[in-house]
Amino acid sequence: MRAAIFEEHGGPDVVQVRDDVPTPEPGPGEVRLRVGASGMNHLDLWVRRGLPIETVMPHIGGSDIAGTVDEVGEGVTEWSPGARVVVNPSLWCGQCEWCLAGQEPLCVDYRILGEHTQGGFAEHVVVPAQNLYSIPDHVGFEAAAAAPLVYLTAWRGLITRARLKQGESVLVTGASGGVATAAVQIAKRLGARVYAVTSADWVERVYDLGADVVYDRTDSDYGKEVWQATGKRGVDVVFDSVGEATFRQNVRALARAGRLVVYGATTGPKGEVDIRLVFWKQLEILGTTMSNQVEFREVMDRVFRGELEPVVDVVWPLDRAAEAHARLEAGEAFGTIVLVP
Template sequence: MQAVEFAGHGGTEVVEYGEVPDPEVGRGEVLVDVKAGALNHLDVWTRRGMPQLDLDMPHVPGSDAAGVVTETGADVTRFEAGDRVAVSAGVFCGDCEFCRDGDYPLCASFHVLGEHVPGVHSEYAAVPEDNLVAVPEGVAWETAAAAPLVFQTAWRMLHTRADVEAGEKVLVLGASGGVGHAAVQIAAHAGAEVYATASSPEKLRYAEEIGADHAIDYTETDFADEIRARTGKRGVDVVVDHVGEATWSDSLRSLAKGGRLVTCGATSGGRPETHVQRLFWNQLSVLGSTMATPGEADDALSLVWDGTFDVRIRDVLPMSETARAHERLENREGFGKVVVIPDSERQW
């Protein structure tokens, strides 16, 4: 079969698309005929090597995909050939204290398909049964592939970690990205007043279309100053920050007293400066969040499948052009997710 892979870390030049061995299906695994995959900034960091990331090479990336079940292992009970499925990439041991308590993202051996182990950007993928969710008929493959990681991540950030309530003010940074555009919709659905940042009039317009009440161009103004001005110096109750170093100080400055900053990533760097006095004087909370439990993923994706949430897709490319898809993410081009389709699935 054909798959995306890289034999070493580096720039987009290391990304290749070619023949690799067909996957072998384990007892608890399902073989998926991949119809579409989707990229996340996680794929960029994995390609670059992340701090202390040690992979077996060559590595097949990709944490998001959707397709049709073609074969099941002997111990599989939830799926059968012909089922439509999407990948939920977080892998948990099921036995540690956190898994026993049902808080799987805190698992002692938590890892992610495509990040720590081989991923799913290939024509076929052998995936553990527990890492698949059913996709209803009528949901486009592009939507099914693009939704799982970002919508479950944003759902856990806002509902489980930040415990957002109707009427609260929520600031979402980077609303044009995958997690950002999911967070805008989830916050709006929860009844929050949503502030969103983006870098162009077009992206700001899209953010408003999907639920933002206020849109701020962070290239034209300091977003923390703008938040203080628009809220009468009060600030917002929750900031969703997946940017990290470049925005951290202003994210804290945007919070009202007693506010919560929730983060799931650090695309601009992971060592920001923190003014501790602001934390204790304003009694702020900083909350980390990663992926979601299966139940949280089901809650979020049910609202994707029924059309409540809109999965915006900025581009659809052949899988052989995954390097160009990486460039689209790195250059912050467009609004929403980038999808890649196996070359054999379509006449390009």
């Protein structure tokens, strides 16, 4: 089959499209899909560069997948060839205390499709049958494939973890990013007041997404500006994955009883915090990763109903996979890049 693979870690140029990749066969409890579209995430960049996990080479990236069931493995009775589906990118054991409590992203054997396993930048992919969710006929593969990872992360972070409510205020950093664009939409539709930080080129697009106030990070000390704009109160929630570069300003931008949600560390893993601010303002620093099945289905239903609209940057043929890596890495994408085999 045709697939975008890499055989060694490195820059975007290690990614190549080949026609001679073996087509995978579904095992017990698994399903093979004919991929309709696959979304690219920052995670694909980390995996390509090399993470402290062992990557089986050659590797096929792509955690966000929509397509058609092509063949079912032994014991799979709930799906048949021809079904149009989207895939929950989480992989979990189903047996540990966290899985039994419905907290799959805390699974002791938690993994992500396309990171720890072969992903969707290919004509075919094999996934566990339990990860599939039906796509209604009116929803295209491209929109469906742009949604899962970014919306489920934003949903769990803002709604489950930070308990964001209508009328509260939230600051979203790195607002042109895949997860951040989803977060701006979710927060706005919930009825929160949305402050956002982005780079100069994207300010207007972030306003178009529904943000109330947008700061250009290249031209402002947004921590200070949010503080002024809220009458020295601060915001209820900050939603961040920029990491080291923004940690200090994020804590400064929080109101009393504020919640800082961290879901990534793009610029580095170390953040310095004034502990006195944490106890005096009674702040919460909350980590979040991916979602459980309930949250995945909740966001996909909202996408299917048109309440959330995946932000698709470009839809490119799989042949342009290396170029797509370079585009995302250079900060040239707004939302999710989608590849079609």
